Amino acid sequence: MLIIIDSTDAVLVAKTQRPSFQGAFSLEQIDPVEEKCNELRSLLKDSRPFFSEEIIAQCITREHLLRFIQSYGKDYSRNFPIIHSPTFALVNTPPLLLLAMFCVGACYCEGVISPSYIYKLAMKVLIDIENQPVSDRCLSTIYM
Secondary structure: OEEEEEEEOOEEEEEEEOOOOOOOOOOOOOOHHHHHHHHHHHHHHOOOOOOOHHHHHHHOOHHHHHHHHHHHHHHHOOOOOOOOHHHOOHHHOOHHHHHHHHHHHHHOOOOOOOHHHHHHHHHHHHHHHHOOOHHHOOHHHHHO
16 A cells, blocks of 8 residues: 655645556456346346346345345245255356245345335246246256
8 A cells, every 4th residue: 555645735635545456467356146146137137127227236236145045044945945055055056046045035034125026026037937948947957
């Protein structure tokens, strides 16, 4: 970190500048959870009549994804163990399955997302599953 002292009107002001890495390797790392959020947002962008980009951005956040998937595992999966929890990996889960889990988990977190949005998300999941070719509808191909 480099601190530069600037005198403006006889007042000293400290400014912080970050060193420049032009031409060097990018130090930005893609967060895998945020990447899954981007996949979900892309999946939902095909549903423009139901969702505006603003609604998608408000609903599909990193915090919501982690909270709702955790709620799915803690509250829903305990009673209906459809997903094998020891081998579940969020970053390897297909977007459609993850969106379905997101919707179920959101139902257990009252007041976070409007129930009407959860309903629309769930309808998107059902419509997408219905529109898949018959050979792609088995659970093993949805999860793999």
